[in-house]
Amino acid sequence: MTIAAEKIETLSALERKVLWLASWTIHNANHLRANEDGLKVGGHQASSASLATIMTALYFDVLRPQDRVAVKPHASPIFHAIQYLLGKQTREKLENFRGYKGAQSYPSRTKDTDDVDFSTGSVGLGVAQTLFSSIVQDYVRAHGWGLERDEGRMVALIGDAELDEGNIFEALLEGWKQGLRNTWWVIDYNRQSLDAVVREGLWERYEQLFKNFGWDVVIVKYGSLQQAAFKEPGGDKLKAWIDACPNQLYSALVFAGGAAWRKRLTDEIGDQGPVSALIEKRSDAELAALMNNLGGHDLPAVLEAFHGAGSDRPTCFICYTVKGFGLPMAGHKDNHAGLMTPPQMETFRQAMGVRSGHEWDKFEGMSLPEDRLQGFLDRVPFAAGGERRLTAPEIAVPETLPVTMQPTMSTQFGFGAILNEIGRGDTELARRIVTTAPDVTVSTNLGPWVNRRGLFAREAMADTFKSERIPSTFNWEFSPKGQHIELGIAEMNLFINLSALGLSHAINGERLLPIGTLYDPFIARGLDALNYACYQDARFIVVATPSGITLAGEGGAHQSIAQPLIGMAQDGLASFEPAFVDELATILGWSFSYIQKSGEGEPSEQNWLRDETGGSVYLRLSTRPVEQIQREMTPDLRQQIVDGAYWLRKPGPNCQVVVAYTGAIAPEAIEAVGLMAEDRRDVGLLAITSADRLNAGWNAAQRARERGLVHARSHIERLLEDVPPHAGIVSVIDGHPATLAWLGAVNGHRTRALGVEHFGQTGSLAELYRHYGIDANSIVAAAQGIAPGRPIRYLQAL
């Protein structure tokens, strides 16, 4: 393929400009902008330069508006510079790179304003996100949605050391299982990480690996100068030398420059006939240009590779690059944190033909006329399609989600029953729900839903047990219409898949209502992916079940302790731990709306939460069968459940003790209140459905008061306002006690927080609750300790 010389000329002018702008942005942030904190951070300069050519080729020529890109974190300045040239980034934001509300250090969907597709920063996650986004695109289209739009390609720009992250390989395996298409991973093979130069021959491992997973691999190793030189007499010797040269040495010579190349090459192959002429006829500068002309820095080579990959097969490009290419630190192994010194920058400025004071001018120092460049920029395909961030209408959610109540049931059972009920109908809600689980579909009770709605696969696959007429409870049929994405066990993949599904409205313009299930302890296994999913404002519901020591027989390895605190601390995630199934139905119904909200709005005066802005939801459920309460679900009760708490037994005016519980431990709390009723007056029982929302509302109301809104009251403040000051609060949770310990600070009530602080173990529920001090007797003992009075007669010695 030949690429028009004129295009190459324009693109190389832009490439220089992009490198200049990115370098200046970093320099400005580190050296020029008032930086009284003294925090100088490298990382960007060399790492960005490495991708300047590849990103120039992609953004200004190869990409189409429907394509979506995850940019290697440290290439953020290159990305922002490109968007600046395309008129989508402001000079103010660039000048304020890494500053308050300036362009972000790592591309951010939510904090940047220049159209970032996927947030990156924690290496590995953005890479896998492109893979799952491609599967989600297939899912959406297979369901007949969004077909009027062009199919996009999901592209990840990856640092070579980024491939050390295991989550990438977990995703690769999943991609293979799911028949991945339309995905490009471009590896910036600069053979340097943060600390060091990478092992020899890594590219061979990558090549084999990707091929094993069904990918095409394109190696972009030699630039066009090198390719031409290889055709000269003696060129084969030069090629053989390059191929045999260790990474460390190549990097060192790139850093050292033309004279060093000459010496080394002459010493090693200078006596081998025509190759000496090949070396000698070049000046030092020409020789350096030839040797530095790796494929990843050669526009013709890069463009040919990208334009040559026409199929929808997943493709990995291994592009040889030099870290810090074009800058004085190029190739040096210590360059990761390297920053150009002011004198180096001055030399660079002059070399780029940029006049002092004109550093931000778009066309300053460019060899081509401005109107030609602007004309080219105006026709860049990637920027031609208008708004790339899409929206989708909200899916209507019924006021109540019906569920057939049984006298005794667990929240996990209730969850399955509610979804099963939704799955019966042909509502838009039912159609837009997509479930996914990492090999725990049946054990988290998604089975009934999956039986009704089927599993998703691009190609239909029958359930052999069914076709062979072998009875089974589960119908495991795959088809393009299925609504459950079954994943392998990797929890990282679950959360990245939820992140991709939960951005479908913005990426595909088609809304999905994703629900992912897993065992509660394994949230920790995918925690960073969950964090990133929330950081990029993906919308989904995580149902974590079973949880806590209530798993009893499963033992300490499967019992979660810290998860309620994760639920409270994770931004963008509203967490709930209901005890009863009618609470769960209320919360789930609310969640379907909440995950679709995107309003601006002020906090509501009722709970001081920013419910209009929406977010994702985490439900911590249990397999423990609990006797259900027969009651009418009133609008007021529904609201309180969603706000985080309600009085199951309202304390009287002489109340001495309040028991505040959350989740599956409800029967112990209820029992304890009964046990102390004769000896403590007006005992209150507070059912907490969301410690997270209760706490967040309380914080927000306090802030509002500090800002002058004197009447601001949060839900928990109103609930506790009639509890006499001398009363004590005993809180109890099957999880870390700190989750509820703050309740005492709301109105200054003395509080004893019960919960689990140490690894669990196997045993019966009674044994474990007793051992960890969350059984009814421990609650009574705690009450006696903080609410003095006559001895509680039913208290047994601990």
Ligand SMILES: Cc1ncc(C[n+]2csc(CCOP(=O)(O)OP(=O)(O)O)c2C)c(N)n1
């Ligand atoms: C999960 C995670 N761990 C550590 C880091 C810190 N870190 C940032 S870049 C980097 C290595 C960069 O190497 P590579 O991916 O090859 O990119 P290059 O700097 O060569 O462009 C590391 C360890 C991070 N961002 N994320």
Ligand SMILES: [Mg+2]
């Ligand atoms: Mg690298």
